Amino acid sequence: MNDRRILMVGLAVAVVLLLGGAFLLTRGGADSDRFAQCRASVVAGGAGALGGPFELTSETGARVTDAQVFTKPSLLYFGYTFCPDVCPLDSARNAEAIDLLAERGIDAQPVFITVDPKRDTPEVVAEFTDNLHEDMLGLTGTVEEIDAVSKQWKNYYKVNDDGSDYYLVDHMTNTYLVLPEHGTVEFFHRDLTPEDLAQRVACFVNAS
Numbered sequence: 001m002n003d004r005r006i007l008m009v010g011l012a013v014a015v016v017l018l019l020g021g022a023f024l025l026t027r028g029g030a031d032s033d034r035f036a037q038c039r040a041s042v043v044a045g046g047a048g049a050l051g052g053p054f055e056l057t058s059e060t061g062a063r064v065t066d067a068q069v070f071t072k073p074s075l076l077y078f079g080y081t082f083c084p085d086v087c088p089l090d091s092a093r094n095a096e097a098i099d100l101l102a103e104r105g106i107d108a109q110p111v112f113i114t115v116d117p118k119r120d121t122p123e124v125v126a127e128f129t130d131n132l133h134e135d136m137l138g139l140t141g142t143v144e145e146i147d148a149v150s151k152q153w154k155n156y157y158k159v160n161d162d163g164s165d166y167y168l169v170d171h172m173t174n175t176y177l178v179l180p181e182h183g184t185v186e187f188f189h190r191d192l193t194p195e196d197l198a199q200r201v202a203c204f205v206n207a208s
Contacts, residue, residue, distance in 0.1 A: 035185050038203035050176060051184040052152035056113070056145055059126035059138035069137065073101075073108040073205050075197075076176040076184075078155045080116035080169050081128040088132075090173055090190050093197065095133035100198035106205050110136040111178075115157040115171050117146050153184070177201055179208050 033039070051066075058064045075094045079087030094110045101108045112129055114120035117140050120128075125138035140146070150157060157171035174187040175197070185204055188197055 035204055035207050038200065038207055039186060040200070050153050050187070051178060052149075054145070054149045054152065056139040056141040056149065057122055059122050059129060059140075061122045064139070069111060069139070070178045070180055072180065073106065073201065074111045074178045075108065075201070076111045076113065076153070076178050077174075078113050078115050078150060078153070078157065078171060079173075080114050080171070081120050081124055082116060082166070083169070086173055086190070090175065091129075091132050091136070093190070093192075093194050094175055095136060096194035097197040097201065098133060098135065100194055101201060101205075104198070104202055106202060108201065108205070111139065112136060113139045113146070113149060115146060115150060115155075116159065116169050117141055117143055118159075118161070177204055179204065182208055 054066050055063055075097065077087075077091055077094055079091065081087070091110065091112060098108050098110050110129075110133055112125070114125055120140050122138075122140060125140050129136040129138040141149070153176060155172050155174070157169055159167065159169050161167045173190045175190070176184050177186045177188070177200075178184050185208075186200070188200065192200070
């Protein structure tokens, strides 16, 4: 009888431990990714594996760090001002999404980093961004700096410099969502409409 009672108590303790462990695992998973309900992409190493510290030159000519740039929710895009079609369209989509977010009471900004620093001086970048959105921040730098920051966001690009003034640059067209204190939490493909993009960004901002 005593042995049976001991066995029953042991089983009860085991059940409690299992349930408690499951609870902790579930709670830990939720804490480790508070944006799970908003996320659609799959990033090797997690979205937190994208991005990192940098120092670049803003369109005003000032040197700025990532901490100075990402002070609010930001839609980050890598492109170049001489791009014939994709970059202007993607950047305009991002700018429209920023305005839609503002209507929701969400203060966000579009950020443009060139992958063509040879031609994209601060003055050239400023003209490009000013034509798209008054709050769009353009960044450039040396070839080495652009290479480094692109690698941090796993952003591929290739300059096809044939010696002419009209060479093209192959590059990825993802837009990255960077949140203060959280870093890069998601990336979006170019097939999203401004409305869909704003909706997705709002989910992350509200969950942050």
